[in-house]
Amino acid sequence: MxxxxxxxxxxxxxxxxxxxxxxxxxxxxxxxxxxxxxxxxxxxxxxxxxxxxxxxxxxxxxxxxxxxxxxxxxxxxxxxxxxxxxxxxxxxxxxxxxxxxxxxxxxxxxxxxxxxxxxxxxxxxxxxxxxxxxxxxxxxxxxxxxxxxxxxxxxxxxxxxxxxxxxxxxxxxxxxxxxxxxxxxxxxxxxxxxxxxxxxxxxxxxxxxxxxxxxxxxxxxxxxxxxxxxxxxxxxxxxVDPSQLWYHFLNSGVSHYCAAPTVQISIVNAPEAKQVPRPITAIIAGSAPTARLIGDLELKGITPVHVYGLTCTYGPFMKSFPQPTWKDMSLKDRARHLARQGHSFLTASPVRVVYQPADGEEPDAAAELVDVPKDGKTAGEIVVRGNLAMVEYFRDPEATRKAFQGGYFHSGDVAVVHPDGYVAIRDRSKDIIISGGENASSVLIEQELAAHPDVLEVSVVARPHPKWGERAMAFVILKTHSVAKWQGRHDEFEGELKRFSKGRMPGFACPEWVRVVDELPKTSTGKIQKVVLRKMVAKL
Amino acid sequence: MxxxxxxxxxxxxxxxxxxxxxxxxxxxxxxxxxxxxxxxxxxxxxxxxxxxxxxxxxxxxxxxxxxxxxxxxxxxxxxxxxxxxxxxxxxxxxxxxxxxxxxxxxxxxxxxxxxxxxxxxxxxxxxxxxxxxxxxxxxxxxxxxxxxxxxxxxxxxxxxxxxxxxxxxxxxxxxxxxxxxxxxxxxxxxxxxxxxxxxxxxxxxxxxxxxxxxxxxxxxxxxxxxxxxxxxxxxxxxxVDPSQLWYHFLNSGVSHYCAAPTVQISIVNAPEAKQVPRPITAIIAGSAPTARLIGDLELKGITPVHVYGLTCTYGPFMKSFPQPTWKDMSLKDRARHLARQGHSFLTASPVRVVYQPADGEEPDAAAELVDVPKDGKTAGEIVVRGNLAMVEYFRDPEATRKAFQGGYFHSGDVAVVHPDGYVAIRDRSKDIIISGGENASSVLIEQELAAHPDVLEVSVVARPHPKWGERAMAFVILKTHSVAKWQGRHDEFEGELKRFSKGRMPGFACPEWVRVVDELPKTSTGKIQKVVLRKMVAKL
CATH class of the missing domain: 3.40.50.12780 (ANL, N-terminal domain)
Incomplete structure (x- = not known):
């Protein structure tokens, strides 16, 4: 049976x-x-x-x-x-x-x-x-x-x-x-x-x-x-060749695909890109889609569905469930909502966001996990158990024990819970930029910088700063048509992007440094490898 | 958890x-x-x-x-x-x-x-x-x-x-x-x-x-x-008031409902019936929909989904999965296909149709169940186990044991498996009419008689016959506009319906008797109570 x-x-x-x-x-x-x-x-x-x-x-x-x-x-x-x-x-x-x-x-x-x-x-x-x-x-x-x-x-x-x-x-x-x-x-x-x-x-x-x-x-x-x-x-x-993908979008009746935002960006920016003949659902995970990406996809008839998960949760187990009120929002507001990780899937147990042990404190296996308040501010760790949590790390009981402190699988992702119950990832702990005692979220900074008309893709990491402890450094890929525009004037572009940041985010979050690059280091699955960027920064 | x-x-x-x-x-x-x-x-x-x-x-x-x-x-x-x-x-x-x-x-x-x-x-x-x-x-x-x-x-x-x-x-x-x-x-x-x-x-x-x-x-x-x-x-x-139902079909954005064919018949024949403003999915179970009912529903923008199940299977656990080829079929052919019980649901284990013990033979608990061939002819019993089979009859281990002979829940429904793998119910054993050594299916006879333009609803049971052993007797409700037409001439209608049967079904299946009635005995869930009809027949 x-x-x-x-x-x-x-x-x-x-x-x-x-x-x-x-x-x-x-x-x-x-x-x-x-x-x-x-x-x-x-x-x-x-x-x-x-x-x-x-x-x-x-x-x-x-x-x-x-x-x-x-x-x-x-x-x-x-x-x-x-x-x-x-x-x-x-x-x-x-x-x-x-x-x-x-x-x-x-x-x-x-x-x-x-x-x-x-x-x-x-x-x-x-x-x-x-x-x-x-x-x-x-x-x-x-x-x-x-x-x-x-x-x-x-x-x-x-x-x-x-x-x-x-x-x-x-x-x-x-x-x-x-x-x-x-x-x-x-x-x-x-x-x-x-x-x-x-x-x-x-x-x-x-x-x-x-x-x-x-x-x-x-x-x-x-x-x-x-x-x-x-x-x-x-x-x-x-x-993964954008021309080939567009051939199928236009000729094969494609209705669904999954891809990380970086791939989605190359899709909407491909020369073949146009209105698709059949509505397509684009499942996005790996990191949150920016407002620009969402807008570009929708213009072509592609509806983004933002999901979140890890290998340890069978891939996606959360979705930013769309609300009817989103239809009347500006693209930017809608994107802000869609970029959140949302709620657990149908067959997943409800996700929790719990307080993390204080710095340097050893997690106590017996201690009960305590949920952070739904205030959209207090950061905690995403933890999950039940149907869609992995069983164990193979032949590694010690890592398994550590990952399941308190009976829940610990994702390592830091998030807040908004008053409407939607979970939103702030940053992985190591991606938070601690600047003058303030915590700046590299994800939020990236979301804002991506709105600049010359920016194709951007990644932000912390760089040591003599006065503030840390400050944000942005690595930017320019759009194809913007490359010539800023040719030999990357310093000016840096000034331009820093001006663009002012007013869009608090001073402690504004990037202190901007570097234009041809490409960003990525994992095979399209995730930007911040660890590589951090190593580059360490050598500066 | x-x-x-x-x-x-x-x-x-x-x-x-x-x-x-x-x-x-x-x-x-x-x-x-x-x-x-x-x-x-x-x-x-x-x-x-x-x-x-x-x-x-x-x-x-x-x-x-x-x-x-x-x-x-x-x-x-x-x-x-x-x-x-x-x-x-x-x-x-x-x-x-x-x-x-x-x-x-x-x-x-x-x-x-x-x-x-x-x-x-x-x-x-x-x-x-x-x-x-x-x-x-x-x-x-x-x-x-x-x-x-x-x-x-x-x-x-x-x-x-x-x-x-x-x-x-x-x-x-x-x-x-x-x-x-x-x-x-x-x-x-x-x-x-x-x-x-x-x-x-x-x-x-x-x-x-x-x-x-x-x-x-x-x-x-x-x-x-x-x-x-x-x-x-x-x-x-x-x-259940057809006028009220139609009020909601027309004004409340209804997209789904479940009902037995008898209720569906009253829905399509209601004076308020017209094209629905939003496509509706009508989930039909209890017995198979006739071609006439399917046609009447579709004309109004209601798509019938035929499912099959029992209380012991959490209600529906099978569906007549539509095939792309059905679109090109005549209504009658399509209805014949849709009227089949089909295949198991997504979360149900695959259904089986197995040989039943010969008459009078006690089922052997240890004997292995043997599937009937997929020939559309050999009748067997629908049996099921797994996710969507009940656990037991409460406080009745003897009935439970009997129902689970061979490890499968026995539905009591007799079916064939067509060469395309679709399961189709013939009859519950007691609903089969054994006429001159031939097995006539009361369900198939009903399907045919329902096609007559004056028939609103029909039920067929076996009645003892001196020569053939048993012969079919049909109980018919006339359509509202046909009642006056046949007023005082039910004998003529009997002749008319018997002529109508000839050529549509083998001689041994043609009804020998036809009785026009005002209503049919039904269970609270809209199933026709053949047991009551059989009792009436026994007194004739």
């Missing part, structure tokens, strides 16, 4: 809509188009192939691939073999990948041909996918072996995981410091997170989901299962 | 959309309109009042009421007191109600003023609601006591049920024979069923749900929770 297992969504889709297009992979030499019927057969073959290869219930299977059918297959097929999917970030280095393979104890790796160099030190069997979908491709041969091994026993021949709290995935966080940590999530949690994502973003049978977010990132925020649950169609692209 | 508890939906709604209209009760002397903020406060008061009245976790609280705010409150408030809601059909007799009160062991009854006679023998405290929402109403006084007893502890002062598998409801089936049986369902199951109902019927923030289905029937198919989950608005009406 199976209760809450995201694999059930695939079997339903294959049963109810076998002829519906499930997945397409168009920008390769031999594009593929699989219906739910065909795709589920391929996934079944994968499950049998894994079992034949010796994979036992609970074993980890590592996947290294860009967005492509193989990694989509694996989100279902690995679970069908009662194994745990361990997707690995393709932008890691060989030592990092080796560490994860070692630490996860993965018994097998399936790797895309472009990333085989990452597993050259692997001590376990490696299956290579050439991403062709054709005979002769080692991955296809692997599926073939599975099919033969199945001896036509079909889905009925695959034993269903009896425990809904068994692990579904092991995702390593792309920690900016220290060793990556392995996040264990469950079948039940993946099922419930997928349900919430489908419902909260209104994905249905008619939806077409375009993959922009890497699927290796927190299992694509559970969208591989949410899309299937909705009987929707998904399009995979190996790379 | 709470995991899967439908009460969580109310708390979310009150937190995220406190000012949204949650529930209105317009057709009473003092209409009420409660926002989610106000409503959740009333429900909190109810929970405290129950606790003050001595209700302990797991206790049953009986509710006897027409659709009204009180019974809607109770679906949340009783759960908030960690008690079990036991809604009782208002159309039962005093001995039946007494039996249920006794058998359920209810510790308290909340009863609507119109039904106080039903609890005159009650041996437990009774709270009467005058359905006024005003001071002086005993129910309002009860809520007031709860508020005072709470001493402003709020929701935080109410202990949350820690076990998601604790009972949420005890619903007695309106058995046509024998004592009613009490169906125990769980918090988790109610949560998942509500999720599925909201998703499968596309209920969202913008939806307005009109109560037609009695809320006392299988907890209103979990819609009290599904509506709240979606942040939708609900309208309660004490009675």
């Amino acid at each position: 199976y209760f809450q297992n995201p694999l059930s969504f695939l079997l339903r889709a294959a049963q109810i809509y076998p002829d519906k297009l499930a997945i397409t992979h168009p920008h390769v030499k031999h594009p593929v188009f699989y219906t739910y019927g065909v795709w589920s057969q391929r996934i079944q073959n994968l499950a049998y192939a894994l079992i034949e290869a010796g994979i036992k219930p609970g074993d980890r299977v590592a996947i290294i691939a860009p967005n492509s059918p193989m990694i989509a297959d694996a989100h279902h097929g690995v679970l069908a073999a009662r194994a745990v999917i361990c997707p690995i970030n393709t932008r890691l280095t060989v030592p990092e990948v080796s560490y994860i393979l070692e630490h996860s104890g993965a018994k097998l790796v399936i790797v895309d041909y472009e990333y085989t160099h990452l597993v050259r030190d692997a001590k376990v069997p490696v299956v290579v996918s050439n991403d062709t979908g054709r005979a002769g491709d080692p991955y296809e041969d692997f599926l073939d072996r599975g099919r033969r091994f199945s001896r036509e026993r079909g889905w009925a021949g695959l034993e269903w995981e009896p425990n809904e709290n068994a692990a579904s995935a092991l995702c390593y966080t792309s920690g900016t410091t220290g060793r990556p940590k392995g996040v264990i999530t469950t079948l039940r949690g993946s099922y419930l997170a997928a349900l919430a994502n489908a419902y909260e973003t209104r994905m249905t049978y008619d939806s077409v989901y375009l993959w922009i977010l890497p699927m290796f990132h927190a299992c694509g925020w559970t969208f591989p299962w949410a899309i299937t649950l909705a009987f929707a169609t998904q399009i995979t692209l190996r790379t | 709470y995991f899967q508890n439908p009460l969580s939906f109310l708390l979310r709604a009150a937190q995220i959309y406190p000012d949204k209209l949650a529930i209105t009760h317009p057709h009473v002397k003092h209409p009420v309109f409660y926002t989610y903020g106000v409503w959740s406060q009333r429900i909190q008061n109810l929970a405290y009042a129950l606790i003050e009245a001595g209700i302990k976790p797991g206790d049953r609280v009986a509710i006897i009421a027409p659709n009204s705010p009180m019974i809607a409150d109770a679906h949340h408030g009783v759960l908030a007191a960690r008690a079990v809601i036991c809604p009782i059909n208002t159309r039962l007799t005093v001995p039946e109600v007494s039996y249920i009160l006794e058998h359920s062991g209810a510790k308290l009854v909340i009863v609507d003023y119109e039904y106080t006679h039903l609890v005159r023998d009650a041996k437990v405290p009774v709270v009467v609601s005058n359905d006024t929402g005003r001071a002086g109403d005993p129910y309002e006084d009860f809520l007031d006591r709860g508020r005072r007893f709470s001493r402003e502890r709020g929701w935080a002062g109410l202990e949350w049920e820690p076990n998601e598998n604790a009972a949420s409801a005890l619903c007695y089936t309106s058995g046509t024979t024998g004592r009613p049986k009490g169906v125990i369902t769980t918090l988790r199951g109610s949560y998942l069923a509500a999720l599925a109902n909201a998703y499968e019927t596309r209920m969202t923030y913008d939806s307005v749900y009109l109560w037609i289905l009695p809320m006392f029937h299988a907890c209103g198919w979990t819609f009290p929770w599904a509506i709240t989950l979606a942040f939708a608005t609900q309208i309660t009406l004490r009675t």
Whole structure:
């Protein structure tokens, strides 16, 4: 008997809509188009192939691939073999990948041909996918072996995981410091997170989901299962190329995609950008969208849905739920509201924002967590438990214990709760700028600076200041058409932006320094790496 | 910590959309309109009042009421007191109600003023609601006591049920024979069923749900929770009056309602019926809609969604999932497809149709259930287990054991599985007409006869026949405008309908007898009581 297992969504889709297009992979030499019927057969073959290869219930299977059918297959097929999917970030280095393979104890790796160099030190069997979908491709041969091994026993021949709290995935966080940590999530949690994502973003049978977010990132925020649950169609692209994205926005009936603000900025600023023929829901996470980005998206017929989450919460578990009153607001006011993290998803337990231990004080495991007041001012830490909180850090009881002080998972994100109950992230503790005893939020400063007409993207970090302790330093990418305008006059632009800041924010928050840059350091998932900016600042 | 508890939906709604209209009760002397903020406060008061009245976790609280705010409150408030809601059909007799009160062991009854006679023998405290929402109403006084007893502890002062598998409801089936049986369902199951109902019927923030289905029937198919989950608005009406329904279809922005086909027939035939200003989703269950009904609904802008379920499956757990190809079909063909029961809901385990033991053979508890082939012909029994199957018949281990032969709940409904995997009910075993060794389905005969232009509603049962063993007898209600046409000529109409049958169905299925009647015997939930028709036939 199976209760809450995201694999059930695939079997339903294959049963109810076998002829519906499930997945397409168009920008390769031999594009593929699989219906739910065909795709589920391929996934079944994968499950049998894994079992034949010796994979036992609970074993980890590592996947290294860009967005492509193989990694989509694996989100279902690995679970069908009662194994745990361990997707690995393709932008890691060989030592990092080796560490994860070692630490996860993965018994097998399936790797895309472009990333085989990452597993050259692997001590376990490696299956290579050439991403062709054709005979002769080692991955296809692997599926073939599975099919033969199945001896036509079909889905009925695959034993269903009896425990809904068994692990579904092991995702390593792309920690900016220290060793990556392995996040264990469950079948039940993946099922419930997928349900919430489908419902909260209104994905249905008619939806077409375009993959922009890497699927290796927190299992694509559970969208591989949410899309299937909705009987929707998904399009995979190996790379994120704004021209290609616009081709699909304009020609493929795309209705949904997920991406961090930085990617969204490149989308709205692409030369191909125009009104989309079908309304699109853009799911934004990673950081809050600015008013400018929201306005630019809406102008093109793209509705931003701002969600918030972490790998440890199955990706998104909060949403800035729109209010009817927002319709009458100015774009700026609306953006200010939409930029908040909001409330928990349908299937998540209510989020809490709790007082943090004072500086230097060791957190007391036994101490009860106390909520901050709903005053929009008092900062606390976002904590969560229940359906959409991870189980543990794999093979790291000490880190797990620390993360679950007081019985809640501690996000490390600092937030306030507004009088209307909406949670709004101020900053990660280390991103707060303490200037003359005042706490300045780098997020709020960025929101304001992004409104300047020449600013494409901006990131703000603290820089030591002899008088104030710290002061804000802004790193700015100029818009394409503004680059020439300020050519050789970056000093003047600095003055211009500082003047722009005055009156928009308190003096202690105004940037003391502005540097124009060509690009900002980002993680593979599009998050700006402030840790790198801070290192640059430290050397100034 | 709470995991899967439908009460969580109310708390979310009150937190995220406190000012949204949650529930209105317009057709009473003092209409009420409660926002989610106000409503959740009333429900909190109810929970405290129950606790003050001595209700302990797991206790049953009986509710006897027409659709009204009180019974809607109770679906949340009783759960908030960690008690079990036991809604009782208002159309039962005093001995039946007494039996249920006794058998359920209810510790308290909340009863609507119109039904106080039903609890005159009650041996437990009774709270009467005058359905006024005003001071002086005993129910309002009860809520007031709860508020005072709470001493402003709020929701935080109410202990949350820690076990998601604790009972949420005890619903007695309106058995046509024998004592009613009490169906125990769980918090988790109610949560998942509500999720599925909201998703499968596309209920969202913008939806307005009109109560037609009695809320006392299988907890209103979990819609009290599904509506709240979606942040939708609900309208309660004490009675089902087509004119009143049409007033709301035309003026209140109604988007969803649930009703059995008989009620739907009265809706489309009401003199007020016309094109609705906003598309409406009509959720149909109880029996399959006929082609005529589907056509009549669609003409008015009402889209039928055909679902199937039982009290033992939290109400609907299957849906006839529409296929894109249906759009090009004739109404009759489309109706034939939509009339099937289809596939399991999102959160339900896949349904099975299994061979039944041969006549007179005792079912073997240990024997494995075997699926019938997908040939559209071989009849078997619909069985189900998992998330959306009840736990047990309360205080009846023998009936529970019988119902769960082979580990699955046995629905008693006989069905076939079509080659496309859609399940279609043929008949309950006792509704099959065995004529000259052939099995004729009364459902299929009814579908055909309903196509006759003078037929408003029809029900078919077996009647003993000297030559063929059994033969079909049809009971027909004529359409209003056809009554005069056939006045005094029912014999001629019988001939007309028998001629109409020829060619439309095999000879052994054609009705041998036709009787024109003014009304058909129905259960309180609109199901035709074939058992009563069979008794009439037995006396002929």
